[in-house]
Amino acid sequence: MKNIFTNGEKQDIPAVLANKDHRAAVQRRLVADYPEMTVVAAKLNIPGPIKNNPAIKEFFIVGLNQLEHQWRQAGTLFYQKGQWLDAGTGPERFYLVKAAAPVVKAATTAFEEATASNRLFDLDVLVKENGQVRPLSRADSGQSARRCFVCGRPAKECGRSRRHSVAELQEAVNKLIVAALTAAHRSVVSDRLVQFAQRALLYEVMAWPKPGLVDPVEHGAHPDMDAFTFINSAVSLRRYLHQAAEVGMRANTDDYPLMFNELREFGKVAEQDMFAATRGVNTHKGAVFSLGILVMATAASWRKLGRVDLDDIQVVVKAALVDLVKDDLKKLPNAADETAGELQYRKYGLTGIRGEAQAGYPTVFQYGLPTMLETVGSWNTRIVQTLLTLARHTEDSTLIKRAGDPAILQWKDKQVDECLAAGGITTAAGRALLNDLEQEFSRRHLSLGGTADLIILTFFLTLVKEELANGLSNE
Numbered sequence: 001m002k003n004i005f006t007n008g009e010k011q012d013i014p015a016v017l018a019n020k021d022h023r024a025a026v027q028r029r030l031v032a033d034y035p036e037m038t039v040v041a042a043k044l045n046i047p048g049p050i051k052n053n054p055a056i057k058e059f060f061i062v063g064l065n066q067l068e069h070q071w072r073q074a075g076t077l078f079y080q081k082g083q084w085l086d087a088g089t090g091p092e093r094f095y096l097v098k099a100a101a102p103v104v105k106a107a108t109t110a111f112e113e114a115t116a117s118n119r120l121f122d123l124d125v126l127v128k129e130n131g132q133v134r135p136l137s138r139a140d141s142g143q144s145a146r147r148c149f150v151c152g153r154p155a156k157e158c159g160r161s162r163r164h165s166v167a168e169l170q171e172a173v174n175k176l177i178v179a180a181l182t183a184a185h186r187s188v189v190s191d192r193l194v195q196f197a198q199r200a201l202l203y204e205v206m207a208w209p210k211p212g213l214v215d216p217v218e219h220g221a222h223p224d225m226d227a228f229t230f231i232n233s234a235v236s237l238r239r240y241l242h243q244a245a246e247v248g249m250r251a252n253t254d255d256y257p258l259m260f261n262e263l264r265e266f267g268k269v270a271e272q273d274m275f276a277a278t279r280g281v282n283t284h285k286g287a288v289f290s291l292g293i294l295v296m297a298t299a300a301s302w303r304k305l306g307r308v309d310l311d312d313i314q315v316v317v318k319a320a321l322v323d324l325v326k327d328d329l330k331k332l333p334n335a336a337d338e339t340a341g342e343l344q345y346r347k348y349g350l351t352g353i354r355g356e357a358q359a360g361y362p363t364v365f366q367y368g369l370p371t372m373l374e375t376v377g378s379w380n381t382r383i384v385q386t387l388l389t390l391a392r393h394t395e396d397s398t399l400i401k402r403a404g405d406p407a408i409l410q411w412k413d414k415q416v417d418e419c420l421a422a423g424g425i426t427t428a429a430g431r432a433l434l435n436d437l438e439q440e441f442s443r444r445h446l447s448l449g450g451t452a453d454l455i456i457l458t459f460f461l462t463l464v465k466e467e468l469a470n471g472l473s474n475e
């Protein structure tokens with residue numbers, strides 16, 4: 001396990017005492033200046049000579065964010081006030097809270113007791129009695145005394161008898177802080193993944209020109225939808241994307257197939273949300289499935305490694321979807337209401353998006369991602385150029401469905417090859433071919449709906465690599 005005590009300035013007793021005097025002066029001033037408010041002084045109990053460093057400070061801020069959230073939930077008014085003390089003696093903050101001191105004390109004690117790591121917090125609620133400022137004690141409001149975070153006995157007893165060595169205390173504190181920061185980082189990463197996923201859905205529809213797809217200029221291939229339909233659809237998927245990240249962040253390596261089953265149940269509800277948001281139009285059915293899988297797999301891989309590893313994300317996808325084609329397609333009855341994917345498997349043996357997903361999205365990893373990472377220029381250029389590359393290597397089941405014949409794939413490959421040979425979106429000649437192709441797809445009512453999903457996945461992974469792989473900016 002990581003040791004957070006390897007850096008930080010060692011503090012001696014005079015420094016700690018001088019800081020205590022300084023804190024007392026700040027507290028006296030705040031109590032005098034704001035008699036209508038209750039003053040709370042927040043600090044940490046970190047035994048041993050090292051009392052502050054980036055990890056300790058981050059732990060403190062993460063904890064205070066939770067305390068503030070708790071106050072907001074309870075409808076308590078408060079704000080931070082005064083100097084922010086970030087000396088070597090430890091991070092400290094002061095709050096002014098609009099509630100009676102005993103009420104505030106009950107809440108701060110509940111916070112200190114809420115989790116094992118919160119026991120490291122020392123939240124003093126200050127009162128003025130007989131001209132003196134003093135912290136309310138837990139005994140004042142009949143609450144049980146603080147317990148030792150090593151052995152659970154009353155903390156005062158352990159302190160007085162010096163029952164635990166500094167090394168023992170630091171080991172316990174280290175475990176508590178590392179566990180709290182790991183949980184906090186997982187939550188930050190989950191939020192980022194949801195943002196990346198939503199950006200992927202929105203950027204994809206914004207890019208132009210896209211043959212066979214909706215863009216802000218043209219949507220002849222999909223007369224029932226326009227760019228606004230996609231915005232409504234993307235926004236409706238926010239809750240689902242959070243669920244996908246959370247499912248992944250909870251899963252251990254041997255749970256991956258189970259994790260996918262859980263995602264699918266959320267996915268079915270998300271599909272309904274999407275159809276409600278688009279008034280029954282299929283904008284993102286494929287993306288609900290595939291983007292949900294990649295968000296979940298990226299979260300699960302982060303949980304395992306604590307960092308981004310694109311190869312491992314693919315390993316997680318394969319492990320989670322190991323039986324997908326067998327379970328979904330091989331047992332199919334010859335039902336009248338079969339989907340395009342099911343029909344194409346029965347008629348042509350094509351496994352479609354399920355085969356692609358079970359194999360770990362090889363088209364995305366082998367063709368999409370390298371093209372998007374290598375292509376320079378605006379997001380529009382990067383997305384459209386990557387779309388062409390993906391289109392060239394995809395057996396798009398939406399295209400086959402629209403044409404009614406897999407032979408359409410050869411025609412599509414020829415058109416895309418010509419456009420790419422002319423430079424794609426990066427040259428005037430390529431752009432002219434691209435515009436012609438968009439018109440032709442629209443005229444013939446042909447769609448590259450499956451390829452659009454793969455672009456969304458590629459863009460998501462590009463953001464993971466370009467914006468998350470270097471770590472969390474608030475670490």
Ligand SMILES: CC(C)(COP(=O)(O)OP(=O)(O)OC[C@H]1O[C@@H](n2cnc3c(N)ncnc32)[C@H](O[C@H]2O[C@H](COP(=O)(O)OP(=O)(O)OP(=O)(O)O)[C@@H](O)[C@H]2O)[C@@H]1O)[C@@H](O)C(=O)NCCC(=O)NCCS
Pocket residue numbers: 222263264265266267268271282283284285286287288289292339340341342352353354356394395396397398447449450451452453454
């Ligand atoms: C596994 C599922 C994706 C469902 O599979 P299903 O058998 O129902 O459908 P498929 O026909 O196989 O494909 C579903 C969507 O997947 C996209 N897609 C197709 N081929 C590929 C491919 N090679 N690579 C990547 N993605 C692919 C495709 O989505 C796009 O097309 C949609 C627009 O098409 P359009 O023709 O305009 O509209 P339709 O409604 O299809 O037809 P019309 O009535 O208008 O003629 C657009 O969404 C694009 O994104 C396919 O549509 C998964 O959904 C699933 O598991 N379903 C079962 C229920 C479930 O478990 N749900 C939870 C999922 S987490």
Ligand SMILES: Nc1ncnc2[nH]cnc12
Pocket residue numbers: 204205212213214215222283284287448449452453
């Ligand atoms: N821009 C787009 N047009 C049509 N279908 C899509 N599915 C996902 N994005 C799409």
